[in-house]
Amino acid sequence: MSKNHGCALMATISFEPKLLAxxxxxxxxxxRTPGNKAITSPSHFANLVRELGQIKIRAVAVVLSIGLFFxxxxxxxxxxxxxxxxxxxxxxxxxxxxxxIDEYNVSHRNVSITYDAxxxxxxxxxxxxxxxxxxxxxxxxxxxxxxxxxxxxxxxVTAGMIVLAYNIPGVNSEIKLPRDVYxxxxxxxxxxxxxxxxxxANPGIVFPRRDIALVARLEGSGTTAxxxxxxxxxxxxxxxxxxxxxxxxEWPSGVLLAPGNEGVAARIRLSExxxxxxxxxxxxxxxxxxxxxxxxxxEFITPTANSGQVALSGRVAQxxxxxxxxxxxxxPGSYPITTYSWMLLYPQYRDRAKGTAVQEFAQWAxxxxxxxxGAQLGYLPLSDDVVSIGKQALGPVVH
Numbered sequence: 222m223s224k225n226h227g228c229a230l231m232a233t234i235s236f237e238p239k240l241l242a243x244x245x246x247x248x249x250x251x252x253r254t255p256g257n258k259a260i261t262s263p264s265h266f267a268n269l270v271r272e273l274g275q276i277k278i279r280a281v282a283v284v285l286s287i288g289l290f291f292x293x294x295x296x297x298x299x300x301x302x303x304x305x306x307x308x309x310x311x312x313x314x315x316x317x318x319x320x321x322i323d324e325y326n327v328s329h330r331n332v333s334i335t336y337d338a339x340x341x342x343x344x345x346x347x348x349x350x351x352x353x354x355x356x357x358x359x360x361x362x363x364x365x366x367x368x369x370x371x372x373x374x375x376x377x378v379t380a381g382m383i384v385l386a387y388n389i390p391g392v393n394s395e396i397k398l399p400r401d402v403y404x405x406x407x408x409x410x411x412x413x414x415x416x417x418x419x420x421x422a423n424p425g426i427v428f429p430r431r432d433i434a435l436v437a438r439l440e441g442s443g444t445t446a447x448x449x450x451x452x453x454x455x456x457x458x459x460x461x462x463x464x465x466x467x468x469x470x471e472w473p474s475g476v477l478l479a480p481g482n483e484g485v486a487a488r489i490r491l492s493e494x495x496x497x498x499x500x501x502x503x504x505x506x507x508x509x510x511x512x513x514x515x516x517x518x519x520e521f522i523t524p525t526a527n528s529g530q531v532a533l534s535g536r537v538a539q540x541x542x543x544x545x546x547x548x549x550x551x552x553p554g555s556y557p558i559t560t561y562s563w564m565l566l567y568p569q570y571r572d573r574a575k576g577t578a579v580q581e582f583a584q585w586a587x588x589x590x591x592x593x594x595g596a597q598l599g600y601l602p603l604s605d606d607v608v609s610i611g612k613q614a615l616g617p618v619v620h
Contacts, residue, residue, distance in 0.1 A: 308335065309336065436489050
């Protein structure tokens with residue numbers, strides 16, 4: 222007798238439990254900027270992040286058995302083998318991976334995919350340790366990392382905007398920040414909201430005489446790498462102040478640190494007088510105010526889908542050139558802080574079924590359907606030429 226069966230998989234996504242545990246202690250570990258009062262308790266902060274993140278990835282398999290009896294005979298030849306894929310990394314693109322996984326399952330019920338939103342640094346670490354089947358990162362592998370897996374596939378799968386979200390008591394409108402001003406805010410050269418340079422860019426807005434509380438990422442982050450690369454691209458003042466570039470470096474004392482984009486967004490919402498860098502979707506979801514930033518053309522640009530797309534309009538020939546092309550976009554009308562996000566794949570998989578499954582998932586993410594889901598969540602769909610470059614890097618699916 223034969224055995225007929227179907228398998229329905231539902232995948233949900235969340236943030237690593239250890240990150241939430243660290244949220245409970247972050248309030249005590251970080252120094253508060255003088256003059257700012259405590260806004261909330263650590264438990265309140267953790268609850269807010271829990272609400273934002275929809276915590277914990279799990280794949281739940283519901284198996285529906287249909288048919289009569291079955292014996293020890295082999296399963297039917299056409300029964301599909303269940304393939305499980307594990308991914309980890311970027312919190313920047315985590316909401317999109319959740320959406321992709323849920324939607325992909327509708328037509329690929331034999332594939333179970335989980336994704337741990339642990340940050341780009343940890344995702345790359347797990348990728349290099351071969352502890353996952355793919356990783357998400359907002360920065361491509363360094364030359365040193367790439368030597369561990371020569372030929373590793375770095376696939377651009379989406380792009381997004383990094384915004385400067387703020388919580389300024391008494392200021393309920395959009396503020397404008399010139400290029401040199403927001404650099405000096407993050408180097409701590411400008412420390413008060415009523416600084417004359419901020420006021421000059423925002424006539425009609427009365428800023429409080431209050432310390433600026435900076436919010437930054439606690440752990441290694443591709444979002445931090447993209448943000449600091451942008452600040453360094455604006456001129457020499459960033460490095461002259463002794464500031465670094467990369468996924469992780471030591472911020473000056475007094476900076477409030479939080480894990481994940483979700484943690485940074487929650488910290489800004491709960492901390493009066495604060496400003497921080499965070500992916501657009503997280504700021505939008507919490508209703509945070511976002512600054513209009515001065516771009517290379519001298520325009521003050523609000524983060525929108527259109528201004529983000531303009532920032533990605535530069536053309537490159539190779540995947541490795543993409544990241545540098547958006548450090549400081551040149552096109553008029555472009556929002557100045559954008560970044561690509563990457564899916565890291567191995568050049569070969571020992572398990573052929575896994576290799577085929579992850580390649581098909583990546584192809585689907587690059588399709589018009591996959592990119593449209595990104596646009597729904599506030600990400601920037603890839604241009605046709607970038608998708609083409611990505612598909613060339615991925616190669617044909619081998620069954």
